[in-house]
Amino acid sequence: MSAIAPVTVEVGLGERAYDILIGPGLLSGAGQEISRRLPGRRAAVVTDENVAAAQLGTLKAGLETSGIQPAVITLPAGEKTKSFAHLEEVVDGVLAAKLERGDIVIALGGGVIGDLAGFAAGIVRRGMNFVQIPTSLLAQVDSSVGGKTGINSPRGKNLVGVFHQPKLVLADTGVLDTLPIREFRAGYAELAKYGLIDRPAFFAWLEANWQDVFAGGPARAEAIAEACRAKADVVARDEFETGDRALLNLGHTFGHALEAATHYDGARLVHGEGVAIGMALAHRFSARLNLASPDDAGRVEAHLRAVGLPWRMADIPGELPDAEALLTYIAQDKKVSRGALTFILTRGVGQAFIARDVPASEVLGFLAENHPG
Protein backbone atom coordinates (compact mmCIF):
# COMPACT_ATOMS: atom_id res chain seq x y z
CA MET A 1 0.00 0.00 0.00
CA SER A 2 1.44 3.41 -0.91
CA ALA A 3 1.70 6.05 1.84
CA ILE A 4 -0.84 8.91 1.71
CA ALA A 5 0.98 12.08 0.59
CA PRO A 6 0.63 14.95 3.08
CA VAL A 7 -1.19 18.15 2.16
CA THR A 8 1.12 21.19 2.24
CA VAL A 9 -0.09 24.66 3.20
CA GLU A 10 2.43 27.48 2.98
CA VAL A 11 2.46 30.36 5.42
CA GLY A 12 3.63 33.15 3.13
CA LEU A 13 5.80 35.30 5.33
CA GLY A 14 8.66 36.15 2.98
CA GLU A 15 11.98 35.23 4.57
CA ARG A 16 10.07 33.70 7.51
CA ALA A 17 7.78 31.59 5.24
CA TYR A 18 7.26 27.97 6.27
CA ASP A 19 5.28 24.85 5.39
CA ILE A 20 2.51 23.15 7.32
CA LEU A 21 2.44 19.46 6.39
CA ILE A 22 -0.83 17.69 7.20
CA GLY A 23 -1.39 13.94 6.99
CA PRO A 24 -0.87 10.58 8.69
CA GLY A 25 2.57 9.15 9.51
CA LEU A 26 4.48 12.43 9.72
CA LEU A 27 5.86 11.69 13.19
CA SER A 28 7.94 8.77 11.95
CA GLY A 29 9.23 10.85 9.01
CA ALA A 30 9.97 13.91 11.17
CA GLY A 31 13.75 13.46 11.06
CA GLN A 32 13.81 13.62 7.27
CA GLU A 33 11.50 16.65 7.04
CA ILE A 34 13.44 18.54 9.71
CA SER A 35 16.95 17.75 8.51
CA ARG A 36 15.98 18.64 4.93
CA ARG A 37 15.22 22.19 6.13
CA LEU A 38 17.70 22.49 9.01
CA PRO A 39 20.58 20.12 8.17
CA GLY A 40 23.11 19.02 10.77
CA ARG A 41 21.30 20.58 13.74
CA ARG A 42 20.81 19.23 17.26
CA ALA A 43 17.41 19.36 18.95
CA ALA A 44 15.47 19.40 22.21
CA VAL A 45 11.94 18.00 22.27
CA VAL A 46 9.55 19.69 24.72
CA THR A 47 6.46 17.63 25.52
CA ASP A 48 3.99 16.82 28.31
CA GLU A 49 3.49 13.62 30.28
CA ASN A 50 0.37 12.46 28.38
CA VAL A 51 1.84 13.07 24.95
CA ALA A 52 5.17 11.52 25.97
CA ALA A 53 3.34 8.32 26.95
CA ALA A 54 1.35 8.20 23.70
CA GLN A 55 3.64 9.61 20.98
CA LEU A 56 7.21 10.40 22.07
CA GLY A 57 8.59 6.94 21.20
CA THR A 58 7.49 7.26 17.56
CA LEU A 59 8.96 10.75 17.24
CA LYS A 60 12.30 9.76 18.80
CA ALA A 61 12.59 6.81 16.44
CA GLY A 62 11.68 9.12 13.54
CA LEU A 63 14.40 11.60 14.53
CA GLU A 64 17.02 8.96 15.20
CA THR A 65 16.77 7.57 11.65
CA SER A 66 18.14 10.96 10.54
CA GLY A 67 20.85 11.00 13.21
CA ILE A 68 19.07 13.39 15.60
CA GLN A 69 19.33 12.22 19.25
CA PRO A 70 17.19 14.84 21.00
CA ALA A 71 17.33 16.04 24.58
CA VAL A 72 13.81 15.56 26.00
CA ILE A 73 12.07 17.93 28.42
CA THR A 74 8.80 16.47 29.76
CA LEU A 75 6.40 18.72 31.68
CA PRO A 76 3.09 18.18 33.49
CA ALA A 77 0.04 18.34 31.20
CA GLY A 78 -2.46 21.19 31.38
CA GLU A 79 -2.90 24.95 31.16
CA LYS A 80 -1.13 25.67 34.48
CA THR A 81 2.11 24.61 32.75
CA LYS A 82 2.06 27.89 30.77
CA SER A 83 3.83 29.61 33.69
CA PHE A 84 7.11 31.38 34.50
CA ALA A 85 8.24 28.35 36.53
CA HIS A 86 7.89 25.95 33.59
CA LEU A 87 9.32 28.50 31.16
CA GLU A 88 12.42 28.56 33.37
CA GLU A 89 12.51 24.75 33.34
CA VAL A 90 12.45 24.66 29.52
CA VAL A 91 15.05 27.41 29.18
CA ASP A 92 17.32 25.62 31.64
CA GLY A 93 16.82 22.26 29.88
CA VAL A 94 17.77 23.74 26.51
CA LEU A 95 20.86 25.46 27.95
CA ALA A 96 21.86 22.34 29.91
CA ALA A 97 21.82 20.41 26.62
CA LYS A 98 24.25 23.07 25.28
CA LEU A 99 22.11 23.74 22.20
CA GLU A 100 23.32 26.54 19.96
CA ARG A 101 21.21 29.37 18.51
CA GLY A 102 20.93 27.50 15.18
CA ASP A 103 19.77 24.29 16.90
CA ILE A 104 16.11 23.36 17.21
CA VAL A 105 13.45 23.43 19.89
CA ILE A 106 10.71 20.96 18.89
CA ALA A 107 7.27 21.27 20.51
CA LEU A 108 5.52 17.88 20.64
CA GLY A 109 2.10 18.44 22.16
CA GLY A 110 -1.00 20.56 22.26
CA GLY A 111 -1.23 24.33 22.39
CA VAL A 112 0.13 24.54 25.92
CA ILE A 113 3.43 22.93 24.94
CA GLY A 114 3.53 24.80 21.62
CA ASP A 115 3.04 28.20 23.26
CA LEU A 116 5.54 27.51 26.05
CA ALA A 117 8.25 25.86 23.95
CA GLY A 118 7.84 28.54 21.27
CA PHE A 119 8.33 31.27 23.87
CA ALA A 120 11.48 29.55 25.16
CA ALA A 121 12.76 29.19 21.56
CA GLY A 122 12.06 32.89 21.01
CA ILE A 123 14.15 34.05 23.96
CA VAL A 124 16.98 31.53 24.48
CA ARG A 125 20.13 32.91 22.81
CA ARG A 126 17.75 35.64 21.47
CA GLY A 127 15.94 33.25 19.19
CA MET A 128 16.50 29.61 18.27
CA ASN A 129 15.02 27.55 15.47
CA PHE A 130 11.59 26.20 16.35
CA VAL A 131 9.51 23.32 14.95
CA GLN A 132 5.88 22.63 15.86
CA ILE A 133 4.60 19.04 15.99
CA PRO A 134 1.00 19.63 17.14
CA THR A 135 -0.75 16.61 18.68
CA SER A 136 -4.18 17.99 19.66
CA LEU A 137 -6.90 19.01 17.20
CA LEU A 138 -6.71 22.54 18.59
CA ALA A 139 -2.98 22.72 17.96
CA GLN A 140 -3.33 21.29 14.44
CA VAL A 141 -6.02 23.77 13.38
CA ASP A 142 -4.79 26.84 15.24
CA SER A 143 -2.02 27.16 17.81
CA SER A 144 0.87 25.61 15.84
CA VAL A 145 0.43 28.17 13.06
CA GLY A 146 1.15 31.89 13.21
CA GLY A 147 3.91 32.35 15.76
CA LYS A 148 2.00 33.55 18.83
CA THR A 149 3.83 32.13 21.87
CA GLY A 150 3.59 32.85 25.57
CA ILE A 151 2.48 32.07 29.09
CA ASN A 152 -0.38 33.12 31.36
CA SER A 153 -0.47 35.49 34.33
CA PRO A 154 -2.91 35.20 37.23
CA ARG A 155 -4.10 38.60 35.93
CA GLY A 156 -4.95 37.29 32.50
CA LYS A 157 -4.36 34.87 29.68
CA ASN A 158 -1.25 34.93 27.43
CA LEU A 159 -0.16 38.28 28.87
CA VAL A 160 3.57 37.51 28.52
CA GLY A 161 5.06 36.29 25.26
CA VAL A 162 6.63 37.02 21.89
CA PHE A 163 5.87 36.44 18.23
CA HIS A 164 8.26 33.72 17.07
CA GLN A 165 7.42 31.78 13.92
CA PRO A 166 8.24 28.09 13.54
CA LYS A 167 10.39 26.88 10.65
CA LEU A 168 8.05 23.95 10.00
CA VAL A 169 4.74 22.53 11.26
CA LEU A 170 4.18 18.76 11.09
CA ALA A 171 0.51 17.97 11.76
CA ASP A 172 0.34 14.17 11.90
CA THR A 173 -3.39 13.44 11.78
CA GLY A 174 -2.79 9.89 13.05
CA VAL A 175 -1.79 11.14 16.52
CA LEU A 176 -5.35 12.39 17.09
CA ASP A 177 -6.37 8.76 17.67
CA THR A 178 -5.00 8.98 21.23
CA LEU A 179 -6.50 12.43 22.02
CA PRO A 180 -9.26 12.30 24.68
CA ILE A 181 -12.73 13.15 23.30
CA ARG A 182 -13.18 16.19 25.56
CA GLU A 183 -9.99 17.68 24.10
CA PHE A 184 -11.09 16.83 20.56
CA ARG A 185 -14.34 18.72 21.16
CA ALA A 186 -12.45 21.70 22.58
CA GLY A 187 -10.32 21.83 19.43
CA TYR A 188 -13.48 21.64 17.33
CA ALA A 189 -14.54 25.02 18.77
CA GLU A 190 -11.48 26.68 17.16
CA LEU A 191 -12.25 24.84 13.91
CA ALA A 192 -15.83 26.15 13.86
CA LYS A 193 -14.39 29.61 14.60
CA TYR A 194 -13.04 29.93 11.04
CA GLY A 195 -16.56 29.38 9.67
CA LEU A 196 -18.02 31.92 12.05
CA ILE A 197 -15.40 34.57 11.20
CA ASP A 198 -15.75 34.73 7.41
CA ARG A 199 -16.46 31.29 5.93
CA PRO A 200 -20.21 30.77 6.27
CA ALA A 201 -20.15 27.87 3.76
CA PHE A 202 -17.56 26.10 5.93
CA PHE A 203 -19.75 26.58 9.00
CA ALA A 204 -22.75 25.13 7.13
CA TRP A 205 -20.54 22.21 5.98
CA LEU A 206 -19.55 21.57 9.61
CA GLU A 207 -23.19 21.65 10.69
CA ALA A 208 -23.86 18.89 8.14
CA ASN A 209 -20.62 16.90 8.52
CA TRP A 210 -19.39 17.34 12.08
CA GLN A 211 -19.97 13.68 12.91
CA ASP A 212 -17.60 12.66 10.09
CA VAL A 213 -15.01 15.12 11.38
CA PHE A 214 -15.25 13.48 14.81
CA ALA A 215 -15.11 9.99 13.26
CA GLY A 216 -11.81 10.66 11.43
CA GLY A 217 -11.00 9.94 7.80
CA PRO A 218 -11.10 12.35 4.86
CA ALA A 219 -13.62 14.81 6.39
CA ARG A 220 -11.37 15.38 9.38
CA ALA A 221 -8.21 15.79 7.28
CA GLU A 222 -10.00 18.20 4.92
CA ALA A 223 -11.34 20.26 7.85
CA ILE A 224 -7.83 20.55 9.34
CA ALA A 225 -6.39 21.63 5.99
CA GLU A 226 -9.15 24.21 5.48
CA ALA A 227 -8.47 25.65 8.94
CA CYS A 228 -4.73 25.87 8.24
CA ARG A 229 -5.39 27.61 4.91
CA ALA A 230 -7.70 30.10 6.67
CA LYS A 231 -5.18 30.83 9.43
CA ALA A 232 -2.17 30.98 7.08
CA ASP A 233 -4.04 33.52 4.96
CA VAL A 234 -4.75 35.89 7.87
CA VAL A 235 -1.27 35.51 9.37
CA ALA A 236 0.41 36.25 6.03
CA ARG A 237 -1.64 39.46 5.78
CA ASP A 238 -1.13 40.64 9.35
CA GLU A 239 1.62 38.75 11.18
CA PHE A 240 1.76 41.04 14.22
CA GLU A 241 -1.99 41.67 14.68
CA THR A 242 -2.09 45.32 13.77
CA GLY A 243 -5.41 44.77 11.96
CA ASP A 244 -7.34 41.79 10.58
CA ARG A 245 -5.56 39.10 12.59
CA ALA A 246 -7.60 40.20 15.61
CA LEU A 247 -10.56 38.43 13.94
CA LEU A 248 -8.94 35.15 15.07
CA ASN A 249 -9.80 36.34 18.57
CA LEU A 250 -13.53 35.73 18.00
CA GLY A 251 -14.85 34.33 21.30
CA HIS A 252 -11.56 34.96 23.10
CA THR A 253 -12.31 38.23 24.90
CA PHE A 254 -15.01 36.51 26.95
CA GLY A 255 -13.29 33.10 26.82
CA HIS A 256 -9.93 34.27 28.15
CA ALA A 257 -11.66 36.12 31.01
CA LEU A 258 -13.45 32.90 31.95
CA GLU A 259 -10.20 30.89 31.84
CA ALA A 260 -8.48 33.41 34.12
CA ALA A 261 -11.53 33.57 36.40
CA THR A 262 -11.42 29.77 36.80
CA HIS A 263 -7.66 29.98 37.54
CA TYR A 264 -6.73 27.93 34.45
CA ASP A 265 -8.26 24.88 36.11
CA GLY A 266 -8.70 22.45 33.23
CA ALA A 267 -11.08 20.30 35.28
CA ARG A 268 -13.55 23.19 34.99
CA LEU A 269 -12.72 24.77 31.65
CA VAL A 270 -10.14 24.21 28.92
CA HIS A 271 -9.26 26.84 26.33
CA GLY A 272 -11.42 25.53 23.49
CA GLU A 273 -14.41 25.30 25.81
CA GLY A 274 -13.84 28.91 26.88
CA VAL A 275 -13.75 29.84 23.18
CA ALA A 276 -17.02 27.95 22.56
CA ILE A 277 -18.77 29.85 25.36
CA GLY A 278 -17.07 33.06 24.25
CA MET A 279 -18.25 32.65 20.64
CA ALA A 280 -21.82 32.01 21.76
CA LEU A 281 -21.60 35.11 23.99
CA ALA A 282 -20.10 37.22 21.18
CA HIS A 283 -23.05 36.31 18.92
CA ARG A 284 -25.61 36.90 21.70
CA PHE A 285 -23.92 40.24 22.60
CA SER A 286 -24.00 41.27 18.92
CA ALA A 287 -27.73 40.50 18.85
CA ARG A 288 -28.24 42.53 22.05
CA LEU A 289 -26.53 45.48 20.34
CA ASN A 290 -28.87 45.01 17.33
CA LEU A 291 -25.93 44.18 15.08
CA ALA A 292 -27.02 40.61 14.32
CA SER A 293 -30.21 38.60 14.37
CA PRO A 294 -30.98 36.57 17.53
CA ASP A 295 -31.63 33.67 15.13
CA ASP A 296 -27.92 33.60 14.22
CA ALA A 297 -26.99 33.53 17.91
CA GLY A 298 -29.45 30.66 18.36
CA ARG A 299 -27.95 28.81 15.38
CA VAL A 300 -24.43 29.03 16.82
CA GLU A 301 -25.59 27.94 20.28
CA ALA A 302 -27.49 25.00 18.76
CA HIS A 303 -24.43 23.75 16.88
CA LEU A 304 -22.14 24.00 19.91
CA ARG A 305 -24.76 22.13 21.97
CA ALA A 306 -25.13 19.47 19.25
CA VAL A 307 -21.42 18.60 19.32
CA GLY A 308 -21.43 18.49 23.11
CA LEU A 309 -19.56 21.72 23.82
CA PRO A 310 -20.46 24.10 26.65
CA TRP A 311 -22.06 27.27 25.26
CA ARG A 312 -23.10 29.41 28.26
CA MET A 313 -21.44 30.47 31.51
CA ALA A 314 -23.86 28.24 33.44
CA ASP A 315 -22.17 25.20 31.82
CA ILE A 316 -18.95 25.87 33.77
CA PRO A 317 -18.90 23.76 36.95
CA GLY A 318 -18.52 25.69 40.25
CA GLU A 319 -19.03 29.36 41.04
CA LEU A 320 -17.82 32.22 38.86
CA PRO A 321 -16.73 35.65 40.08
CA ASP A 322 -19.36 38.34 39.52
CA ALA A 323 -19.79 40.42 36.35
CA GLU A 324 -17.55 43.25 37.62
CA ALA A 325 -14.70 40.85 38.35
CA LEU A 326 -15.08 39.31 34.88
CA LEU A 327 -14.89 42.80 33.39
CA THR A 328 -11.59 43.35 35.26
CA TYR A 329 -10.11 40.39 33.40
CA ILE A 330 -11.53 41.67 30.10
CA ALA A 331 -9.85 45.03 30.74
CA GLN A 332 -6.46 43.20 30.67
CA ASP A 333 -7.10 41.93 27.13
CA LYS A 334 -4.26 42.73 24.71
CA LYS A 335 -6.70 44.30 22.23
CA VAL A 336 -7.46 47.11 24.71
CA SER A 337 -6.15 50.41 23.32
CA ARG A 338 -5.99 53.69 25.27
CA GLY A 339 -8.26 52.05 27.81
CA ALA A 340 -11.03 51.28 25.28
CA LEU A 341 -12.36 47.72 24.96
CA THR A 342 -12.17 45.91 21.62
CA PHE A 343 -14.41 42.92 20.84
CA ILE A 344 -14.83 40.71 17.80
CA LEU A 345 -18.54 41.08 17.09
CA THR A 346 -20.64 39.88 14.19
CA ARG A 347 -23.40 40.82 11.76
CA GLY A 348 -24.29 37.15 11.39
CA VAL A 349 -22.73 33.73 10.75
CA GLY A 350 -19.47 34.29 8.84
CA GLN A 351 -19.62 38.08 9.19
CA ALA A 352 -17.34 38.86 12.14
CA PHE A 353 -15.76 42.30 12.48
CA ILE A 354 -13.50 44.20 14.86
CA ALA A 355 -15.48 46.55 17.11
CA ARG A 356 -13.36 49.15 18.86
CA ASP A 357 -14.51 51.40 21.74
CA VAL A 358 -17.17 49.01 23.00
CA PRO A 359 -18.67 50.70 26.10
CA ALA A 360 -17.71 48.89 29.32
CA SER A 361 -21.21 49.62 30.68
CA GLU A 362 -22.77 47.56 27.83
CA VAL A 363 -20.40 44.68 28.51
CA LEU A 364 -21.10 44.81 32.23
CA GLY A 365 -24.87 44.81 31.69
CA PHE A 366 -24.61 41.89 29.28
CA LEU A 367 -22.38 39.88 31.64
CA ALA A 368 -24.74 40.51 34.55
CA GLU A 369 -27.76 39.36 32.47
CA ASN A 370 -26.00 36.16 31.40
CA HIS A 371 -24.28 35.39 34.71
CA PRO A 372 -25.49 32.15 36.26
CA GLY A 373 -25.05 33.36 39.88
Ligand SMILES: NC(=O)c1ccc[n+]([C@@H]2O[C@H](COP(=O)([O-])OP(=O)(O)OC[C@H]3O[C@@H](n4cnc5c(N)ncnc54)[C@H](O)[C@@H]3O)[C@@H](O)[C@H]2O)c1
Ligand atom coordinates in the same frame (compact mmCIF):
# COMPACT_ATOMS: atom_id res chain seq x y z
N1 LIG B 1 -0.55 30.39 19.81
C1 LIG B 1 -1.77 30.37 19.31
O1 LIG B 1 -2.04 30.90 18.23
C2 LIG B 1 -2.85 29.65 20.04
C3 LIG B 1 -4.06 29.36 19.39
C4 LIG B 1 -5.04 28.67 20.08
C5 LIG B 1 -4.79 28.23 21.38
N2 LIG B 1 -3.61 28.50 21.97
C6 LIG B 1 -3.32 27.99 23.31
O2 LIG B 1 -3.34 26.57 23.24
C7 LIG B 1 -3.66 26.05 24.52
C8 LIG B 1 -4.70 24.97 24.39
O3 LIG B 1 -4.18 23.94 23.59
P1 LIG B 1 -4.76 22.46 23.66
O4 LIG B 1 -6.23 22.48 23.63
O5 LIG B 1 -4.01 21.65 22.68
O6 LIG B 1 -4.41 22.04 25.15
P2 LIG B 1 -3.23 21.14 25.76
O7 LIG B 1 -1.93 21.46 25.18
O8 LIG B 1 -3.39 21.22 27.22
O9 LIG B 1 -3.62 19.69 25.26
C9 LIG B 1 -4.86 19.16 25.67
C10 LIG B 1 -4.70 17.84 26.47
O10 LIG B 1 -4.58 16.77 25.54
C11 LIG B 1 -3.40 16.02 25.79
N3 LIG B 1 -2.91 15.60 24.49
C12 LIG B 1 -2.53 16.40 23.45
N4 LIG B 1 -2.29 15.65 22.37
C13 LIG B 1 -2.53 14.37 22.70
C14 LIG B 1 -2.48 13.14 22.01
N5 LIG B 1 -2.22 13.10 20.71
N6 LIG B 1 -2.74 12.00 22.68
C15 LIG B 1 -3.08 12.05 24.01
N7 LIG B 1 -3.19 13.19 24.72
C16 LIG B 1 -2.91 14.33 24.07
C17 LIG B 1 -2.48 16.95 26.54
O11 LIG B 1 -1.59 16.24 27.34
C18 LIG B 1 -3.49 17.76 27.38
O12 LIG B 1 -3.83 17.01 28.53
C19 LIG B 1 -4.11 27.22 25.36
O13 LIG B 1 -3.09 27.59 26.23
C20 LIG B 1 -4.35 28.31 24.34
O14 LIG B 1 -4.16 29.59 24.89
C21 LIG B 1 -2.65 29.20 21.33
Ligand SMILES: O=C(O)C(=O)C[C@@H](O)[C@H](O)[C@H](O)COP(=O)(O)O
Ligand atom coordinates in the same frame (compact mmCIF):
# COMPACT_ATOMS: atom_id res chain seq x y z
O1 LIG C 1 -3.41 33.35 16.25
C1 LIG C 1 -4.15 34.24 16.67
O2 LIG C 1 -3.99 35.43 16.36
C2 LIG C 1 -5.26 33.93 17.59
O3 LIG C 1 -5.86 34.83 18.15
C3 LIG C 1 -5.60 32.49 17.80
C4 LIG C 1 -6.30 32.19 19.11
O4 LIG C 1 -7.09 31.03 18.91
C5 LIG C 1 -5.34 31.88 20.25
O5 LIG C 1 -6.05 31.43 21.36
C6 LIG C 1 -4.37 32.98 20.63
O6 LIG C 1 -3.39 32.51 21.51
C7 LIG C 1 -5.06 34.15 21.31
O7 LIG C 1 -4.21 35.21 21.21
P1 LIG C 1 -4.17 36.42 22.24
O8 LIG C 1 -3.34 37.40 21.53
O9 LIG C 1 -5.58 36.84 22.48
O10 LIG C 1 -3.54 35.92 23.48
Ligand SMILES: [Zn+2]
Ligand atom coordinates in the same frame (compact mmCIF):
# COMPACT_ATOMS: atom_id res chain seq x y z
ZN1 LIG D 1 -7.74 30.21 20.84
